[in-house]
Amino acid sequence: MTTLPRIDGFTDELIEIRHDIHAHPEIGFEEQRTSAIVAAYLQALGLEVHTGIGKTGVIGLIDGQRGPGRTLGLRADMDALPMNEETELPFASKHPGRFHGCGHDGHTTMLLGAARYLAETRDFAGRVMLVFQPAEEGLGGARAMIAEKLFERFPCDEIYALHNAPHLDHGQVRVMSGKAMAGAEFFDIVIRGRGSHGAQPNNARDPIVVATQLSQAMQSIVSRNVNPLDAAVVSVTQLHSGSAYNVIPQSATLSGTIRTFDDTVAALIHGRIRELATGLADAYGVEIEVDIRNIFSVLENHPEQTEALAAAARDIVGDANVADLVRPAMGSEDFADMLKMVPGSYCWVGHAGDIPVHNPAFVLDDGILPIGASLLARIAERRLDERVEMSATQAMSA
Incomplete structure (x- = not known):
């Protein structure tokens, strides 16, 4: 030295x-x-x-x-x-x-x-x-x-x-x-459903159910859509929703990060997240807004x-x-x-x-x-x- x-x-x-x-x-x-x-x-x-x-x-x-x-x-x-x-x-x-x-x-x-x-x-x-x-x-x-x-x-x-x-x-x-080092995007996904009393879920369009479904579905993107030879990470790091034990909330938010070494792979992941969000929005009768922002090259x-x-x-x-x-x-x-x-x-x-x-x-x-x-x-x-x-x-x- x-x-x-x-x-x-x-x-x-x-x-x-x-x-x-x-x-x-x-x-x-x-x-x-x-x-x-x-x-x-x-x-x-x-x-x-x-x-x-x-x-x-x-x-x-x-x-x-x-x-x-x-x-x-x-x-x-x-x-x-x-x-x-x-x-x-x-x-x-x-x-x-x-x-x-x-x-x-x-x-x-x-x-x-x-x-x-x-x-x-x-x-x-x-x-x-x-x-x-x-x-x-x-x-x-x-x-x-x-x-x-x-x-x-x-x-x-x-x-x-x-x-x-x-x-x-x-x-x-x-x-x-x-x-x-990988490039990175941050994302925020807002699910807007319909709130209700926790004892009457039939009157709700529960955004937490949709958020958990979407979070799970997003974990399949790297394993089932990205070429195994291309490195990529999709991590949901935040889930925010609700304020009381007996209230089904009106909305939920998922946030997290995407990491890739190739713009084509990043674009594929962005597209799949939006497709999954659209499909779940139709299936559950809710609105889903997806915001993906490039943070690091x-x-x-x-x-x-x-x-x-x-x-x-x-x-x-x-x-x-x-x-x-x-x-x-x-x-x-x-x-x-x-x-x-x-x-x-x-x-x-x-x-x-x-x-x-x-x-x-x-x-x-x-x-x-x-x-x-x-x-x-x-x-x-x-x-x-x-x-x-x-x-x-x-x-x-x-």
């Missing part, structure tokens, strides 16, 4: 920043305090800073001291989850119902660490663009920044990001070229940038700790939308602990901070150096 010595020297500062952000979590598009901390830190480094992009997003720009060149982006997400924390850490969330249960406080801190290193050394040609993104957790933060002309205002040649991984050993890094890493990221990781954690991901992940990540605009890659960095993300007891190991910061800084230096050398070679050949 050869984390950058300069970053090792201010790791205590990074831990302090991470603990502070962790204690004051903010959910998507509400990251006012976090973005203010980020902007102030970057300004103290003497960087050009832009705020309010995608509501609470922050951009920092670092120009190298080796002359003009290409621009490389580094991105971190800042938002917390709308859930309670059960870690009993001394710096646990001070706000019930809000918790950095996915480690975005760590991602933000790692990028701040890389920013300090790059701002102090500037040993590269061209520019590094730091992207601190809001609202990754299903609220469309990447799309909001892109909609506000992120890459038109700040042109970028390639971009990189990482995520902590408690399922990997400390210091292990996994990369994957091509489709690495399929995350597809670019081959050249993935190999570059793996090479940078080997510099930091050693050859033995860097490998390809065994299979794509069914989880989703809205960095995918940035990768549709700019070539780049996304990797996973292991840390101590085995409690998964999005669990109320999840704890991010502070030992990952200098590793992640070093990896982000190294890919910037290494890639911009490679591009300068490539341009010089091409010029000589011409």
Whole structure:
């Protein structure tokens, strides 16, 4: 393990920043305090800073001291989850119902660490663009920044990001070229029937009966309609209806998620859900409204940038700790939308602990901070150096 010595020297500062952000979590598009901390830190480094992009997003720009060149982006997400924390850490969330249960406080801190290193050394040609993104957790933060002309205002040649991984050993890094994380849709299905007294079900058109039938029928879509060689998930995660023991309610709502790696498969699932809803509406004499919303694109890493990221990781954690991901992940990540605009890659960095993300007891190991910061800084230096050398070679050949 050869984390950058300069970053090792201010790791205590990074831990302090991470603990502070962790204690004051903010959910998507509400990251006012976090973005203010980020902007102030970057300004103290003497960087050009832009705020309010995608509501609470922050951009920092670092120009190298080796002359003009290409621009490389580094991105971190800042938002917390709308859930309670059960870690009993001394710096646990001070706000019930809000918790950095996915480690975005760590991602933000790692990028701040890389920013300090790059701002102090500037040993590269061209520019590094730091992207601190809001609202990754299903609220469309990447799309909001892109909609506000992120890459038109700040042109970028390639971009990189990482995520902590408690399922990997400390210091292990996994990369994957091509489709690495699933695209996702969220759905809400509202069933409107006719309410009645619970003792007189004959006077009702019971939406709960229809909701349970539809939920069960939807479980057959992947097993009976999707090609077995195509990965897909349909999960009903919420069923809301009723308010009393003796009242058959007027309506019920099913909600959940769809995960696929192919737009054709997603379209097939959407169609089958609507067909099942139409059939059950006719059979039970109710109205069913289906709303399916695309939230995450399929995350597809670019081959050249993935190999570059793996090479940078080997510099930091050693050859033995860097490998390809065994299979794509069914989880989703809205960095995918940035990768549709700019070539780049996304990797996973292991840390101590085995409690998964999005669990109320999840704890991010502070030992990952200098590793992640070093990896982000190294890919910037290494890639911009490679591009300068490539341009010089091409010029000589011409």
